[in-house]
Amino acid sequence: MKTTKADVIQTAADIADKNGLSNVSLKAVAESLNIRTPSLYNHIDSLESLLREIAHNGMKTMNERMMQAAIGKIGDDAVKSVGITYLDYMIEHPGIYETIQWATWHGTEETGKIFDNYLSLLKTLALSCNFNPTNIDEILNLLTGVLHGYTTLQLRYALSRPDEVRAALSTALDTVLTGLHQKYDQHKKEHL
Amino acid sequence: MKTTKADVIQTAADIADKNGLSNVSLKAVAESLNIRTPSLYNHIDSLESLLREIAHNGMKTMNERMMQAAIGKIGDDAVKSVGITYLDYMIEHPGIYETIQWATWHGTEETGKIFDNYLSLLKTLALSCNFNPTNIDEILNLLTGVLHGYTTLQLRYALSRPDEVRAALSTALDTVLTGLHQKYDQHKKEHL
DNA sequence: TATTTTAACTAATATCATTAGTATTTTATT
């Protein structure tokens, strides 16, 4: 019966997923929990900080799922699996993803740290593609950019036709990886 | 001395660029214009609609600039020029770009139409790259995704070191175009 | 059991967005 901080974040995240980030208010969260608005301050510091916590939770969950998806895989396969997992999370939790985007502009150091964990995973996988490590940052910037941009722009369609967009993302990543291999592969064989 | 609708939008856009989207309020806009808040309703319908107008104006300006940048160019060169122009606009107007992202989730049909103009330009340019038209939508989705994602994630660095990020974006687009050519070029020569 | 912490409450305040109603100025029409 007693409300926990996790309850508050979960409830707010649910509202975001169902009604969009703009409908997350302390009033709405409190009503969902059957408590009065000021009582929320026993668990959070402010609306802004609550939104940040939604984003951070979401990012951490995404990171965990992506790590799971990468287990037992290397190279292009691993990158594509992680990409699909990224998209799937977004389909499942569009409101949380919207909040993550919000946190891109209103984040703290904590936000940056969690994002770095994501970068770290992707870096390991990119290196397993046998790219020249000299160019790894360049490669990471492109991969993260594609993932973020592609999924964001396709979310509308992804919600109604997830399988098609999943397949399309896989193809898109293939294309990008093709370009990356052509430019950055290590130890190119002499016979091309 | 008389305030016009264009003044209101311009003022609000300036605030967004200087202080971020979250600091755009009717109060702040009215103060900047030296009028009282309710007077703004002679020019706009609501705060939301004002934000949408900022986004629409910004998108239209971007479209115009990108068209200019494409004039006299075709193929990969044209795509890269347009991409750099896209990034430059974002560097110059981060707040407006933030508003455009907001409009991605809170847009109207008008928003969609303006976005379609952008797609249309990019489509023409992509076709001039000699890709197989069958795959043009796939190609567009990748190009728009890269542009949006890459620039968004690099904005932080772009504001402090614009030239480096410009160069990096150009390289990234090269990589993507390399992949696209490898997969989608028309009339592949038999001797590859 | 006594103490301290936690989590809820009511009441009050502050900030905005928005509406209603009015006056004034500008613009257009005759």
Next chain:
DNA sequence: AATAAAATACTAATGATATTAGTTAAAATA
């Protein structure tokens, strides 16, 4: 130029929401 119409500003409410202050009851801890 005189008048009608439209546009733009204002003051005064209202309403929604976040946030703070101060209080109380329940739960955890010593």
